[in-house]
Amino acid sequence: MELLCCEVDPMRRALPDPNLLYDDRVLHNLLTIEERYLPQCSYFKCVQKDIQPFMRRMVATWMLEVCEEQKCEEEVFPLAMNYLDRFLAVVPTRKCHLQLLGAVCMFLASKLKETIPLTAEKLCIYTDNSIKPQELLEWELVVLGKLKWNLAAVTPHDFIEHILRKLPLPKDKLLLIRKHAQTFIALCATDFNFAMYPPSMIATGSVGAAICGLQLDDGESSLSGDSLTELLAKITNTDVDCLKACQEQIESVLVSNLRQVQQQQQQSNPSKMVDELDQASTPTDVRDINL
Amino acid sequence: MPSEHVAKQKRESLLCTLVGERRIGEQMEWRPVKANRVRRNLFGPVDHEQLQQDFQHMLRSSLEGAQQKWNFDFLRDMPAEGLLQWEELQSHDVPAFYHSCVVGEARKPLKPLNQGIVKEVKAHHFATVTLTENPKVAKKMSGKKSQAGKKQRQTSFTDYYSAKKQVKTNTQAAAKNLAF
Structure with a gap:
């Protein structure tokens, strides 16, 4: 007798629903109700x-x-x-x-x-x-x-797919961009400064920060600097300056979090890491930080 | 096993990975980091008595609010004086969705607003109460039922839920006045 043992992913999940993700009415509804x-x-x-x-x-x-x-x-x-x-x-x-x-x-x-x-x-x-x-x-x-039983709140995650599908992104980088955007969203949630921001702005800023951080602007001019910000702002009806400010804030939260982590590491392991801490104390660009 | 590769990933590893990926623009393997103790008490010992007091106080005030809004006494499971007229229905007259049920161990019943009429009851074969559209057709639930005959039930999530649901489906007009 042969015994077969197949490992199955214990988490069964539904496939992405194109009816929900490829319909602008959904995005518009999300934008209308998010403030609530x-x-x-x-x-x-x-x-x-x-x-x-x-x-x-x-x-x-x-x-x-x-x-x-x-x-x-x-x-x-x-x-x-x-x-x-x-x-x-x-x-x-x-x-x-x-x-x-x-x-x-x-x-x-x-x-x-x-x-x-x-x-x-x-x-x-x-x-x-x-x-x-x-x-x-x-x-x-x-x-x-x-909470008046209103649990189905709109979160930045609800916007990610709507934003990503409207950008000319290389297919092979999509997973990575999504993951970075999700990390930024989590970072924003730990910081009270973002608590009053509409989720769509956090989502847009996070996607922007993810794309900028990964330097995907090589071949695609619409993915660089101001044109990316304008493109993003249009997708979620966000003010361009607000979006820029939000994205910068996200970058600075990343930097301060990294510094905190390094300090913790240094406390637990004081013999090394001195150089890295020096370097991290005056960061000009997150990409320059060595870990 | 693949899960070993994806070792526990903490905030620091999350950030390290992110920055690392940013530098080389490629996905990296998760780096396992020293186990940071997630299991921890953040703000010192919890005063359980205080906690219980605060809980009783808050639940009471939210029940008072609900009672005012719906003129229904959720603690005694009885209509109270007010604008809305309540009519009693047998549980088999309403969809099964609205039937009360208790899953797992029952909650401790909340002490009622005025002490003294408390009765520990675990039964849940109570009548379901619903709103009716026309006050003239509605049987008024006066003091016909003696209180002793009606078992008091513990507060549960469905207290709020069924009331709201039924207003929506039965009395649109009332729902408009009572916008929540």
């Missing part, structure tokens, strides 16, 4: 007393790490951050409850987007068991109420 899902205000100024911007960055970094370790779908993290920001914009929250809130937001986003969602137990373990599954489930109800 933005947080109501810049909450560090007007709502929160106990929570400060650096704490949001801490919880966001942790959430991103959990999502990566659990190999969540790319949208889960930005969506969870959208829930977190919208909740914090209406509910003054204690610092010691912030991680619970982050876990609840991942729990909800994962349930909405994934075929096999994160479990409450797993998320509690990631908080080093500082919260209990029962508490997570209770707060899920509270968060849902405050």
Whole structure:
């Protein structure tokens, strides 16, 4: 008797739907409704007393790490951050409850987007068991109420394919561009400065930063500098100057994140990396950074 | 196994890879990095009592809000005084989608707004309540049913859900007035 063992990708996913992706009405609808899902205000100024911007960055970094370790779908993290920001914009929250809130937001986003969602137990373990599954489930109800059950928020990811298909990109680079754009979107979600930006602008800026970073402008003049920005701005009806500013901001977030990572590496391994740190302290171009 | 190649990828490796790829313009293999402890407590010990208090407070206020909006007492599962008229339907009169069900372990019931009438009940064979379009046709649910006869149920997600859904399908006019 012969035994056959086939490895199957455990995650079954639907094929991209051309009816959704190749129809401009979908893009226009996304652009019309995206503002509804933005947080109501810049909450560090007007709502929160106990929570400060650096704490949001801490919880966001942790959430991103959990999502990566659990190999969540790319949208889960930005969506969870959208829930977190919208909740914090209406509910003054204690610092010691912030991680619970982050876990609840991942729990909800994962349930909405994934075929096999994160479990409450797993998320509690990631908080080093500082919260209990029962508490997570209770707060899920509270968060849902405050979000008015509007969970299907528009995220930058919803725009990526719509933008990419309208650009004259080399087919073989498409995967890489998409991946870089997704990384930028995740980076933006960790940074509060982007929390009030419309998702379409973050998506457009991220695609722009990805293309510029990969220096794809060799043969294709429409992919270089200003003409790329204009092309991108037209696709999502974004103001050209806003888009430029957004793209620059994304680049600078990348630089500051890299510097942070290098500092951490240096702290844990002080003997080396001194040269690299010097180099990173005055970056002129991200491409010049040596790692 | 292929998953070993795609070793755990953290923020730093994500960024390193991105920058590396930017320099050479080609996709690189993920570099495994030292295991950074993802499992961690960020802001110190959690005051569980405080957490429970905050939860009770917030859920209560959201239930009060919902009660005002729909003039329905979600805790006792009874209509309250207000603009909307509620009519009781048997559960077999509504699509199965609206039937209540409890998956897994039941939630602890929330303490009601005014203490004293709390009853721990796990049954879920309650009547489904729906809105009707014409107040004249609607049977008014007056105090006919004694409270003791009607089991109180725990709050669950469906409390909010079924109410909203049914307003949408049954009373467009009411839904317009109560835009959410």
